[in-house]
Amino acid sequence: MICFLRSVALACLICCLPAFTQASPQPPAKTAKKIVVAPPAQSKSSDRPKIPPVMVILPAPALQQTLSSILPLPIEHNASEQFRGEITLDSISSLTVDGGRIRIIGQLSGRNMTMNASVGNQNIQVKLGSLVLPVVCDVDLRFDPARQMLLLTPHFQRSTRSGSDSDEALLALLNSLSKQYEVPLHNFMPLTGEIGSNTVRLRMEPLDIRAADGAVTLRLKPVAGKQP
Structure with missing residues (x-):
């Protein structure tokens, strides 16, 4: 799961590249003569001009385009005693941003899915095979400036009301991933x-x-x- 969330954060960083590249230092023009001057006196740190912060706005369509370009994207999960299998985000049909949340509507697929169940006093393994599930993923976004951490919490729900028992099994596995994940930003875009x-x-x-x-x-x- 952390791979998927890091990809969401990476999409934000990739969208920043054009703005940062334009602001990168440029080499000075060459002069005809070399002028030697005495080194300036050391100034106190308090006398140095403060660099104003840079504001970067990343619209939702740009994030959707960037995320779509790296699909299909595997969603990592810890194989539990109840569920096993491979889950992949195959497509994104919509991405919106509002109220501290990124909402992603897309399609997930599960491969080699199995579910362990108890029948009476016996444990049996049910093979679910391959599954396809249209889902809505709401990712709550919060930034902790003191720790330089981006905090992301995903919440999954089915985008359609109807669904099979296999779909419910996959959705239950996704809901087990709904917890807060930390993405460190200490070395941000050097x-x-x-x-x-x-x-x-x-x-x-x-x-x-x-x-x-x-x-x-x-x-x-x-x-x-x-x-x-």
Whole structure:
């Protein structure tokens, strides 16, 4: 399951790339003469200008397109004593963002599915085979700035009212995955650029991440460092 949620977070980061690339440092124009100047006096850290945060808005259609490009996507789960099998997200028909939640409507499939059941005093294994289930997945999104963690909690439900017993079995397995998952963002999108003979590394430190009004909005603080 964490693979699926990391892919959701990765889709947000991939959509950020064009904006970050345009803001990457550019090499200065060459001058005809070399001018040597005395090194400037060291200034106090409090005198340095503060870099304003960068605001990046990722609309829902862009997230849907990015996620769709990496399908089919396996959904990892811990094989329990009751259910076993492979689950895959095959397609996404709709993706909306509002109220701190990303809603994904798509189709899941299960392969080599088995279910253990108790009949009287005996345990039997029921082979469910291959299953296809249209589902709605609501992913609650919250950002913890103190720990630099993106907190994602998925909730699954069937998109249609009718369904077979096999569909109910797959849905029960998905509901067992409805818990909070943590995606660390400590090293967020490092970029590098050349200024003269120096390599400048630009890291974006997340300040806030919200899901509302049809988009995921990120407030990021650029943090630059020089490499030898």
